[in-house]
Amino acid sequence: MTESQSMRTPLRRVRGLGSAHSGTNHFWYQRVTSVAGIPLTIGLLVIITALLGRSHAAVVQILGSPIVAIIMLLFIINTAYHMWIGMQEIILDYVHDDRWKLLSLMANTFFVFGVSLASIYAILKLSFGV
Amino acid sequence: MAKLEAGTPMEMQRARPLSPHLQIYRPMLTMMMSIVHRITGSALYIGMLLLAWWLIAAASGPNAYANVEWFMGSLIGQLVLFGYTWALLHHMLGGIRHLIWDTIHGFEPAERELLTLATLTGSIALTLILWVVGYLVMGGPR
Numbered sequence: 001m002t003e004s005q006s007m008r009t010p011l012r013r014v015r016g017l018g019s020a021h022s023g024t025n026h027f028w029y030q031r032v033t034s035v036a037g038i039p040l041t042i043g044l045l046v047i048i049t050a051l052l053g054r055s056h057a058a059v060v061q062i063l064g065s066p067i068v069a070i071i072m073l074l075f076i077i078n079t080a081y082h083m084w085i086g087m088q089e090i091i092l093d094y095v096h097d098d099r100w101k102l103l104s105l106m107a108n109t110f111f112v113f114g115v116s117l118a119s120i121y122a123i124l125k126l127s128f129g130v
Numbered sequence: 131m132a133k134l135e136a137g138t139p140m141e142m143q144r145a146r147p148l149s150p151h152l153q154i155y156r157p158m159l160t161m162m163m164s165i166v167h168r169i170t171g172s173a174l175y176i177g178m179l180l181l182a183w184w185l186i187a188a189a190s191g192p193n194a195y196a197n198v199e200w201f202m203g204s205l206i207g208q209l210v211l212f213g214y215t216w217a218l219l220h221h222m223l224g225g226i227r228h229l230i231w232d233t234i235h236g237f238e239p240a241e242r243e244l245l246t247l248a249t250l251t252g253s254i255a256l257t258l259i260l261w262v263v264g265y266l267v268m269g270g271p272r
Contacts, residue, residue: 031232034225034228037222037225038225041218041222049263049264052264052268053267053268056192056195056196057192059188060188060189076181079178083174087171087172087175090168090172111175115179115182116178116182118182118185119185121189122185122188122189126185126188
């Protein structure tokens, strides 16, 4: 157990990132995004409830107003990171075949980027109205 | 040693005792809610498509928005939205439960049962309240 017997270099040990090369990074950010997700989800539900049954013109005006748009953008960015980590965890738990694992990890990234960027673009378009 | 064994074909490996697996245990509430947390998470993942569709339609124009309104107002759309509301609230309350557990509190048998039961009943109650509020916002009984 003495230092001299360890195969690890001092840099490796001091970084403390382990074999996954990113340490507990994902574990920590899943907690950060879940804490942030509580007020943002409540915000989303309030916004959607307030928009129920309104005309298209009214919905466009409200979704494009600064506070509403900022809450929506924060919700989408926060959720994108949270769902990306979460789905990656599910894939790593259940998909053992290397090819399928890599393909599903890629598909996860593509899906999250596609859906969240599309949503962000829509909100920005509603906000700046081009 | 472990690396060598990982590379050997299946038939060459000795039959090893398996650790007790899911079907061995009697289903418990905490265990079921753990699984449901993953299932609701996956459902919400796919459900982000609905949010994106709604936002893109609103940004596209009245015709596209009318299509979304038609779908969301249909029986299937309403069922999907109701399920989505419950999944979102259940995942949020389940997340709060996990955050409490992260602080190493609430692990006593009675406490964890209470927390788990609170997640389930809380999510159902909140979903119903939200839908009643939504129904009233929409104009109530017509």
